[in-house]
Amino acid sequence: xxxxxxxxxxxxxxxxxxxxxxxxxxxxxxxxxxxxxxxxxxxxxxxxxxxxxxxxxxxxxxxxxxxxxxxxxxxxxxxxxxxxxxxxxxxxxxxxxxxxxxxxxxxxxxxxxxxxxxxxxxxxxxxxxxxxxxxxxxxxxxxxxxxxxxxxxxxxxxxxxxxxxxxxxxxxxxxxxxxxxxxxxxxxxxxxxxxxxxxxxxxxxxxxxxxxxxxxxxxxxxxxxxxxxxxxxxxxxxxxxxxxxxxxxxxxxxxxxxxxxxxxxxxxxxxxxxxxxxxxxxxxxxxxxxxxxxxxxxxxxxxxxxxxxxxxxxxxxxxxxxxxxxxxxxxxxxxxxxxxxxxxxxxxxxxxxxxxxxxxxxxxxxxxxxxxxxxxxxxxxxxxxxxxxxxxxxxxxxxxxxxxxxxxxxxxxxxxxxxxxxxxxxxxxxxxxxxxxxxxxxxxxxxxxxxxxxxxxxxxxxxx
Amino acid sequence: xxxxxxxxxxxxxxxxxxxxxxxxxxxxxxxxxxxxxxxxxxxxxxxxxxxxxxxxxxxxxxxxxxxxxxxxxxxxxxxxxxxxxxxxxxxxxxxxxxxxxxxxxxxxxxxxxxxxxxxxxxxxxxxxxxxxxxxxxxxxxxxxxxxxxxxxxxxxxxxxxxxxxxxxxxxxxxxxxxxxxxxxxxxxxxxxxxxxxxxxxxxxxxxxxxxxxxxxxxxxxxxxxxxxxxxxxxxxxxxxxxxxxxxxxxxxxxxxxxxxxxxxxxxxxxxxxxxxxxxxxxxxxxxxxxxxxxxxxxxxxxxxxxxx
Numbered sequence: 001x002x003x004x005x006x007x008x009x010x011x012x013x014x015x016x017x018x019x020x021x022x023x024x025x026x027x028x029x030x031x032x033x034x035x036x037x038x039x040x041x042x043x044x045x046x047x048x049x050x051x052x053x054x055x056x057x058x059x060x061x062x063x064x065x066x067x068x069x070x071x072x073x074x075x076x077x078x079x080x081x082x083x084x085x086x087x088x089x090x091x092x093x094x095x096x097x098x099x100x101x102x103x104x105x106x107x108x109x110x111x112x113x114x115x116x117x118x119x120x121x122x123x124x125x126x127x128x129x130x131x132x133x134x135x136x137x138x139x140x141x142x143x144x145x146x147x148x149x150x151x152x153x154x155x156x157x158x159x160x161x162x163x164x165x166x167x168x169x170x171x172x173x174x175x176x177x178x179x180x181x182x183x184x185x186x187x188x189x190x191x192x193x194x195x196x197x198x199x200x201x202x203x204x205x206x207x208x209x210x211x212x213x214x215x216x217x218x219x220x221x222x223x224x225x226x227x228x229x230x231x232x233x234x235x236x237x238x239x240x241x242x243x244x245x246x247x248x249x250x251x252x253x254x255x256x257x258x259x260x261x262x263x264x265x266x267x268x269x270x271x272x273x274x275x276x277x278x279x280x281x282x283x284x285x286x287x288x289x290x291x292x293x294x295x296x297x298x299x300x301x302x303x304x305x306x307x308x309x310x311x312x313x314x315x316x317x318x319x320x321x322x323x324x325x326x327x328x329x330x331x332x333x334x335x336x337x338x339x340x341x342x343x344x345x346x347x348x349x350x351x352x353x354x355x356x357x358x359x360x361x362x363x364x365x366x367x368x369x370x371x372x373x374x375x376x377x378x379x380x381x382x383x384x385x386x387x388x389x390x391x392x393x394x395x396x397x398x399x400x401x402x403x404x405x406x407x408x409x410x411x412x413x414x415x416x417x418x419x420x421x422x423x424x425x426x427x428x429x430x431x432x433x434x435x436x437x438x439x440x441x442x443x444x445x446x447x448x449x450x451x452x453x454x455x456x457x458x459x460x461x462x463x464x
Numbered sequence: 465x466x467x468x469x470x471x472x473x474x475x476x477x478x479x480x481x482x483x484x485x486x487x488x489x490x491x492x493x494x495x496x497x498x499x500x501x502x503x504x505x506x507x508x509x510x511x512x513x514x515x516x517x518x519x520x521x522x523x524x525x526x527x528x529x530x531x532x533x534x535x536x537x538x539x540x541x542x543x544x545x546x547x548x549x550x551x552x553x554x555x556x557x558x559x560x561x562x563x564x565x566x567x568x569x570x571x572x573x574x575x576x577x578x579x580x581x582x583x584x585x586x587x588x589x590x591x592x593x594x595x596x597x598x599x600x601x602x603x604x605x606x607x608x609x610x611x612x613x614x615x616x617x618x619x620x621x622x623x624x625x626x627x628x629x630x631x632x633x634x635x636x637x638x639x640x641x642x643x644x645x646x647x648x649x650x651x652x653x654x655x656x657x658x659x660x661x662x663x664x665x666x667x668x669x670x671x672x673x674x675x676x677x678x679x680x681x682x683x684x685x686x687x688x689x690x691x692x693x694x695x696x697x698x699x700x701x702x703x704x705x706x707x708x709x710x711x712x713x714x715x716x717x718x719x720x721x722x723x724x725x726x727x728x729x730x731x732x733x734x735x736x737x738x739x740x741x742x743x744x745x746x747x748x749x750x751x752x753x754x755x756x757x758x759x760x761x762x763x764x765x766x767x768x769x770x771x772x
Contacts, residue, residue, distance in 0.1 A: 094525045120525075182528055201528040230536055232529045249478050284509055284540060288533045338505070342512060347530045 025438035034429040040100025048076035079168040084119040102187050122184040125174035133161040164269035170412045186236045188238045192243040199236035218266050235295045253290030285337040293349035298358040307352040312363050327373045330365050332403045332414045353428045364423030385437040385444040513538045
């Protein structure tokens with residue numbers, strides 16, 4: 001990205017865009033320890049990165065022994081595999097995209113790692129395992145595997161395992177298909193470690209990880225008469241600790257917390273979180289702008305973080321009547337909603353994430369910008385994920401959008417924002433201040449390094 | 465009132481009670497302008513939404529969330545216009561145009577699916593022409609004001625230029641360069657023009673085409689506007705096909721049909737027509753399946769060339 005200059009007269013940009021379309025990253029997710037980072041792309045591939053274990057690597061907050069700049073482990077490619085292939089629905093004569101919509105890791109139970117990946121219709125469970133040893137010293141086979149002539153065997157030896165080059169094997173272990181008529185937008189692993197949910201536009205199913213030919217339908221908002229359809233499910237997630245609770249968000253901006261102990265079909269919510277609309281600010285775009293694009297439980301399970309088009313909101317699970325905090329992500333777009341509706345940008349689905357201590361929330365915006373909000377101070381900062389401006393190990397500068405008043409150098413005007421560069425997908429390390437930002441087909445990893453001189457952490461970058 | 469023959473825009477209908485003529489003062493003029501600009505905005509938003517609902521990437525299933533949100537926006541505008549009273553005017557104009565319209569058999573011919581829908585909707589047996597008229601097929605200056613109003617709505621919903629090759633029957637379709645050129649021109653026109661429908665066009669032929677388009681657009685309007693009421697396709701004459709598709713979730717197709725529209729996309733006209741036929745409900749056209757693979761290839765090539 002960005003390397004093409006205008007030197008050639010023929011405009012190859014459409015070709016370049018076409019070629020790299022499949023490389024556009026569509027989901028990013030750390031595993032539960034943060035050592036592995038998985039990305040899925042539009043071409044149906046999954047790339048898993050692993051964090052280097054650098055000798056002398058210290059846990060967060062302490063300086064590394066290696067150098068003054070604090071060389072923490074970097075993320076390198078661990079494994080790549082084709083998760084989903086393009087498919088065709090013969091009944092409806094429509095293609096099924098292979099784009100990976102979501103990846104979720106299972107908690108690790110043995111040496112192997114498991115992850116769930118899904119496209120619009122099918123969820124797959126993948127086993128990622130390492131092989132770094134090989135048995136050697138067979139009695140009946142020689143080194144190349146050929147059968148020995150028995151007469152040459154004069155003594156017996158015990159085969160031993162010897163280390164070999166590391167091999168990462170990825171195998172599909174389960175394929176959960178035919179569960180969804182509509183497009184799957186979310187998957188979420190339950191804290192019980194045995195089940196997970198998958199949500200499409202109108203239904204949510206609960207699966208057992210070991211059973212692929214059956215699933216329970218736990219939410220169904222499909223109206224009997226499709227003409228009456230006015231609301232769809234946009235995201236869903238299990239509670240991090242309570243295996244009977246899950247939440248789902250809708251296109252009308254409401255959140256529903258459901259308790260599976262109440263009934264088998266959780267069409268009736270236990271709690272409904274909805275912010276009453278401000279009648280003064282009503283416009284034709286009010287509903288579209290209020291549609292929730294992502295919902296995440298906080299790590300402590302007490303709060304919900306939601307993202308709609310212009311804001312990010314924190315909700316207290318005990319208070320249904322409105323969010324406890326509202327953060328304006330890019331309020332300067334409020335007057336541009338008509339153009340954003342015209343170019344379809346208003347339908348962009350931004351994700352949002354919590355940091356490990358639930359004190360900071362982060363979400364994406366346009367022009368390769370992303371925003372972080374400190375919940376304690378309420379202040380937000382704008383950062384940029386763009387190759388040209390961030391060299392490896394350079395400190396990220398904060399950016400500003402010029403909306404009036406005194407204009408500083410480096411301020412970006414609202415009209416010069418690039419709406420094709422959108423940060424939709426991101427992830428935050430479960431324990432440390434490391435974030436992964438997907439910007440089209442690039443993955444940026446930023447790490448927090450506490451400098452020895454000051455107390456303020458600054459972010460260093462590591463572009464992949 | 466405005467003198468007869470003067471171009472009258474939809475939004476102006478709201479100005480009637482205010483802009484009398486003699487006793488207009490500064491503040492009410494400003495109010496009038498605000499009102500009319502609001503109506504203009506609302507109208508253009510409505511038109512944009514309808515186009516979005518109809519434009520669809522027929523290779524992949526359309527995004528349901530987006531369709532629902534756009535549909536809700538259309539409904540909201542519709543409700544507001546109903547309260548204003550502008551809705552009645554528009555539907556009256558459309559039905560007037562409908563009554564006056566004729567259909568000619570040598571238009572771009574719709575296939576059985578569209579026929580089935582129209583059968584159910586209007587009890588007619590004659591295959592209706594596919595929405596045809598672009599800005600070139602505009603009425604002459606003498607067209608009635610109602611038709612003009614209807615045409616405004618029609619303009620944004622009509623797609624293919626009448627100069628295009630006449631037959632879209634499967635088997636006769638091909639990448640006609642003439643048709644494509646027309647389309648790109650048509651595209652620009654559709655986007656640039658707002659509510660000005662009285663452009664070129666001359667003679668009775670232009671008028672006839674315009675009437676035809678209004679027929680289509682009426683139906684389109686009813687299909688899309690109404691209450692998103694999906695007319696269930698009339699029972700297929702082929703019982704074997706019925707059996708084949710008996711366990712299909714037809715309701716999804718229906719929403720598909722309406723929300724994604726049966727109309728062709730300016731860029732993808734004939735391709736979409738055939739594709740929509742095969743994807744929305746049982747399509748007895750035998751040649752459609754053979755054309756489908758060619759369609760997909762052509763689509764693919766088109767995408768590469770156009771870079772979409």
